[in-house]
Every structure is written in C-alpha cells, then in structure tokens.
Amino acid sequence: xxxxxxxxxxxxxxxxxxxxxxxxxxxxxxxxxxxxxxxxxxxxxxxxxxxxxxxxxxxxxxxxxxxxxxxxxxxxxxxxxxxxxxxxxxxxxxxxxxxxxxxxxxxxxxxxxxxxxxxxxxxxxxxxxxxxxxxxxxxxxxxxxxxxxxxxxxxxxxxxxxxxxxxxxxxxxxxxxxxxxxxxxxxxxxxxxxxxxxxxxxxxxxxxxxxxxxxxxxxxxxxxxxxxxxxxxxxxxxxxxxxxxxxxxxxxxxxxxxxxxxxxxxxxxxxxxxxxxxxxxxxxxxxxxxxxxxxxxxxxxxxxxxxxxxxxxxxxxxxxxxxxxxxxxxxxxxxxxxxxxxxxxxxxxxxxxxxxxxxxxxxxxxxxxxxxxxxxxxxxxxxxxxxxxxxxxxxxxxxxxxxxxxxxxxxxxxxxxxxxxxxxxxxxxxxxxxxxxxxxxx
Numbered sequence: 159x160x161x162x163x164x165x166x167x168x169x170x171x172x173x174x175x176x177x178x179x180x181x182x183x184x185x186x187x188x189x190x191x192x193x194x195x196x197x198x199x200x201x202x203x204x205x206x207x208x209x210x211x212x213x214x215x216x217x218x219x220x221x222x223x224x225x226x227x228x229x230x231x232x233x234x235x236x237x238x239x240x241x242x243x244x245x246x247x248x249x250x251x252x253x254x255x256x257x258x259x260x261x262x263x264x265x266x267x268x269x270x271x272x273x274x275x276x277x278x279x280x281x282x283x284x285x286x287x288x289x290x291x292x293x294x295x296x297x298x299x300x301x302x303x304x305x306x307x308x309x310x311x312x313x314x315x316x317x318x319x320x321x322x323x324x325x326x327x328x329x330x331x332x333x334x335x336x337x338x339x340x341x342x343x344x345x346x347x348x349x350x351x352x353x354x355x356x357x358x359x360x361x362x363x364x365x366x367x368x369x370x371x372x373x374x375x376x377x378x379x380x381x382x383x384x385x386x387x388x389x390x391x392x393x394x395x396x397x398x399x400x401x402x403x404x405x406x407x408x409x410x411x412x413x414x415x416x417x418x419x420x421x422x423x424x425x426x427x428x429x430x431x432x433x434x435x436x437x438x439x440x441x442x443x444x445x446x447x448x449x450x451x452x453x454x455x456x457x458x459x460x461x462x463x464x465x466x467x468x469x470x471x472x473x474x475x476x477x478x479x480x481x482x483x484x485x486x487x488x489x490x491x492x493x494x495x496x497x498x499x500x501x502x503x504x505x506x507x508x509x510x511x512x513x514x515x516x517x518x519x520x521x522x523x524x525x526x527x528x529x530x531x532x533x534x535x536x537x538x539x540x541x542x543x544x545x546x547x548x549x550x551x552x553x554x555x556x557x558x559x560x561x562x563x564x565x566x567x568x569x570x571x572x573x574x575x576x577x578x579x580x581x582x583x584x585x586x587x588x589x590x591x592x593x594x595x596x597x598x599x600x
Contacts, residue, residue, distance in 0.1 A: 173244065314347050
C-alpha cells in the first residue's frame with residue numbers, strides 16, 4: 159500500500175483488562191485490513207472508543223472525548239468515529255449516543271466485536287450511523303488476529319461473561335452469560351506466547367474461578383492452572399476471582415505450581431454481612447476471612463489485593479465500620495476503592511436509601527487513608543528481603559532506574575543496565591514507599 163492510500167487507526171480504551179484485550183483483537187482485525195496504528199487523533203482515519211459502563215466517571219470521560227472528536231470530524235468529514243464496548247451494549251445508552259452525537263459513524267456492542275470489519279465497510283458506504291447491538295452473545299471464535307500491546311506480558315482470555323448478578327453491576331447484562339474457552343485452545347495460545355519470548359501471561363475472566371462449569375468435560379480452573387504451568391511461560395497471573403468460587407483444589411494449585419505468582423486479587427466489596435447480602439455477593443464476612451486464612455496458610459507470602467465499594471444503598475456508619483475493621487484484619491497490600499454510583503438497569507439503582515454523595519466521599523477518604531497506612535506497613539515488612547523481578551524497562555518517572563515487578567506484583571525501582579529489560583533478576587529491597595519499593599541488584 160502506498161503512502162497516499164495508507165489508512166491509520168487510533169483505539170482509545172476505558173475500563174478493565176477485558177476491554178484492553180478487546181482492543182488487541184480490534185487492532186488485529188484492522189491491521190489485516192492494512193490499517194496502521196497512530197498516536198495522534200488528528201492524523202487518524204478511524205478512531206474507536208472502547209467504553210466501560212461499570213463506573214459513572216468512565217462514562218462521563220467517554221462523553222467528553224466524543225465531544226472533543228467533533229472538531230476533528232468537522233475538519234475531516236472522512237474520519238470514521240466508532241464507539242463500542244460495555245456502554246454501547248446497553249440498548250438505551252446506544253440510542254442516546256446516536257441521538258446526542260449524530261456524527262458518530264459506528265455504534266457497536268461487546269457481542270459485535272468480531273464483526274467490526276463488516277460494520278466498518280457498512281459505515282464507509284453509508285451516510286447514516288451504523289448501529290448494531292446484538293442482544294445475545296455468539297459462539298466463542300478462536301484464532302482471531304490480535305496485536306499485543308506488550309512484548310513481555312500478555313493477556314489471555316479464558317472465559318467470557320458472568321453469571322453472578324451482583325446487584326450493583328452491569329457486566330452480566332453487557333458481557334452475557336459465562337462461556338469458557340476450550341482448555342486446549344488456551345494452552346496452545348500460552349505455548350505460542352512462550353515460544354515468542356513472552357515471560358508473563360495473565361488469564362482473564364469476569365470470574366476465573368467459574369471456568370469450566372459449562373464445559374462438557376470435568377475440568378476446572380485448578381486443572382487449567384496446572385496445565386498452563388507446564389507450557390514454558392515463566393509467570394502466570396489471573397483475575398478476577400470471586401470469593402464464593404475459590405476451592406481447596408484451586409488453593410492447592412496456586413501453592414504448588416511454581417510459575418503461578420504469589421498474588422491474588424480477591425474482591426470483598428464490603429465488610430458488613432447486611433451489605434454483602436444486599437449486593438448479592440453470596441458469602442459472609444466470616445466465610446471471607448476464613449478463606450483468607452486458608453489461602454495464607456497454604457501460601458504464607460501471598461500478596462492480597464481487593465475491590466471495595468463505599469456508600470452502597472443503605473450503608474450505615476456501622477456497616478462502614480465493619481468494612482474498616484475487615485481491612486485492618488486482612489491487611490491488604492493494595493485496594494481499588496470506589497464510591498458507589500448507580501448503574502442503569504441494575505437492582506441497586508432502584509434501591510431506597512441511596513447514600514448522599516458527600517457521605518460517600520468522606521467515607522472513601524477515610525478508607526483510602528487506612529489502606530495507605532496498611533500498604534506502607536506491608537511494604538516496610540519487605541525491606542531486606544530478596545525478591546525476583548521481571549524487569550519491565552526504564553522507569554517512566556526516573557529513566558536512570560529500571561522498574562520491575564515482584565512475584566507478588568509489587569513495583570520495584572532499581573539501578574541496573576537497560577539490557578536487563580525482559581529478564582528475571584534477583585534484587586534486595588532497600589526502601590519502601592506506599593505504592594512502590596526500591597531495591598538493589600544482587
């Protein structure tokens with residue numbers, strides 16, 4: 159293709175790792191159509207926004223970005239603007255997007271991802287917005303082209319959808335029911351990654367612990383971990399884990415598979431049994447704490463992280479105090495914390511006793527202050543210890559140092575030659591900060 163006809167694309171991604179993986183699949187499809195990536199919006203022939211519907215803030219950022227792109231559309235009427243992902247999978251939101259932003263060329267949902275080339279061709283042949291939202295998930299399609307964003311670490315989706323229907327969450331409505339990929343397809347993909355020099359793979363699913371429940375054979379996530387452990391990949395991570403589905407077999411696999419990292423993201427969401435029940439989480443505070451004990455008994459040096467929502471409808475100061483006390487008991491290494499925001503179409507959005515925004519913000523501040531203290535203390539406990547790092551390259555903030563992550567997923571800065579990038583190296587931790595560590599090569 160000559161320079162006069164070369165087309166360029168820009169993908170802007172909001173939200174979770176599943177969306178990042180969707181971006182890799184879209185990029186693969188576009189590069190098969192001879193499009194090339196470009197960083198500058200103004201030089202792109204196609205701009206795609208992959209959206210998130212889990213948090214209100216993410217939605218507002220999307221609306222703001224679409225507004226920004228209007229100027230580019232005016233300057234270049236041939237620019238194709240597309241919006242996909244979880245926001246547009248919701249039919250009412252998709253219609254709102256079309257009405258509010260009539261200059262959008264394509265609006266598509268999560269279930270239309272694999273058909274994007276056809277939608278693009280339709281948009282290029284039409285003067286109207288192409289809006290296509292499949293209301294049901296299709297069959298899993300294997301061997302889709304992908305453009306990996308990193309040559310060191312990769313995501314591999316092992317399943318799609320969610321069956322849990324937590325009352326605050328739109329994911330089951332926009333991602334569909336749980337569908338597991340065949341284990342042999344996953345294993346082949348990871349083996350291929352290892353053969354191409356990738357050091358780390360993260361197995362992705364809305365609830366990886368449910369993997370295999372829909373397969374014909376008797377095969378679960380513990381079986382998959384053991385199989386991936388034998389693929390030649392150096393490091394294995396996974397997310398996200400629902401506490402109700404962690405089995406003794408899975409804990410044993412995590413403890414005995416040498417390439418499975420000592421890090422577990424275990425969302426608790428709240429520390430009050432009353433709120434957990436209102437959230438439809440299907441475990442109690444007591445069961446969660448028992449599970450943490452079982453995991454730490456099997457894997458003493460594991461790093462635990464979590465998600466917590468404050469200000470859920472009906473949350474009292476006593477309920478919130480239960481969350482704070484659970485955090486003190488568990489002592490997470492880090493937590494992703496959020497003030498509750500209603501999501502249209504979810505049961506929680508219709509609940510009475512919505513907590514005032516000012517109250518939620520004040521609770522979130524107290525929660526974050528507590529977690530910052532605990533994170534600092536947890537990191538200080540590592541001073542003097544030897545850690546294995548996967549070196550990611552020069553630090554973004556201080557190019558004179560390299561950065562890498564421990565098996566427990568802690569970020570470490572250290573001085574060393576740049577040719578160590580991509581390698582596993584031992585360091586001794588010399589200094590701790592709240593969210594990262596400093597070390598020296600051994």
